Amino acid sequence: MTLAGAILELADDHLVLGHRVSEWCGHAPMLEEDLAMPNMALDLIGTARTLYEYAAELEGKGQSEDDMAYLRGEREYRNCLLVERPNGDFAHTMLRQLFFAAFMEPYWQAALNSEDKVVRGVAGKAVKEMAYHIRHAGEWVIRLGDGTEESARRMQDAVSALAIYTDELFEGNAVSELPDRAAIRSDWTATVSHIFAEAGLELPETKFPQTGGRSGKHGEGLGHMLAEMQSVYRAHPGASW
């Protein structure tokens, strides 16, 4: 794994999740959440932009951040499967956000000591934003998990549906400039367990973890998402605004 490849994986994680979260804009269950969703999406897409720019620079083929985001097909995307999962209901979206942020917060924390200046810069901003996402998503996981019979059932459904995608977060070949993904597991488990305990939820043991995103093998949903996300840029190549 090259640094450019590892940066691209991170960038894809952030863009895909950012786009998924942005799909809630105008559809959230209440006004506060309708503001929260695009705000969280902005954090993720903002991070993705810096990472794409850096990946393009490292690859040295004269690509722009837009080329990276809009001109690669589904099999060229290297995001993990968790982030591309369709939004489902609000419980699914909030749990997906918690699972991702609970990984990224300690990851960026470790990246603050990277020998790479760009990585340190991105990490310094993102670590605080991810702490904020953990808090926001964590509060909802607790509120729904420990809420009514209906909300608890839906949160439990979300746990059953999404837990199988979490192992992939810890996979990956180490590059010296970025933290070792496997080493983040204990931090991730501690954060999720703390929140699950308050929510009355249990983290199930995963018998058949789903992976493949890092080698471009994605679920059906990603293709649909990219088709929509890339349609304007592909219809008007090189357009700027």
Next chain:
Amino acid sequence: MVAVQTHPDQALAWSVAASVPDPEVPCINVEELGILRWLRFEDGVAVAGVTPTYSGCPAVLAIELAIETALLDAGFKARIERVMSPPWTTDWISETGREKLREYGIAPPEKSSGSKLALFGETTVACPQCGSTATEKLSEFGSTACKAQYRCTACAEPFDYFKCI
């Protein structure tokens, strides 16, 4: 913050750049917000170092453009350099800036409380209208990336809180 005086127009250029208001919170300028990091002259060009507040803050480009325009209007050749590291923190908002935010009706950020497990709003935020600390969080997110929504239970006014990062 101000770079060493190496150019006769250093102080003038700094004050021109510093006076640019934040487009989303126009009551305070970029110096008070702490995002104008330095200004130096390189071969006769005034170069301003600017740090974004949030990764995806849509105002970043507008702010950079406004500072560049202000310097150009004042007769300087100008260039903006985006500074990513060290990252901006709300601790860099000056005392004057905090006071202006309060007068504008936005509660300024409290001392850093970036704890990821500070669930359900454990921070105490004083109401910018009446000063009461009997306030409650409505949402971790507000009208812009940098704000959260609160409500004062004493005077019943809702208000923005400049969130602490």
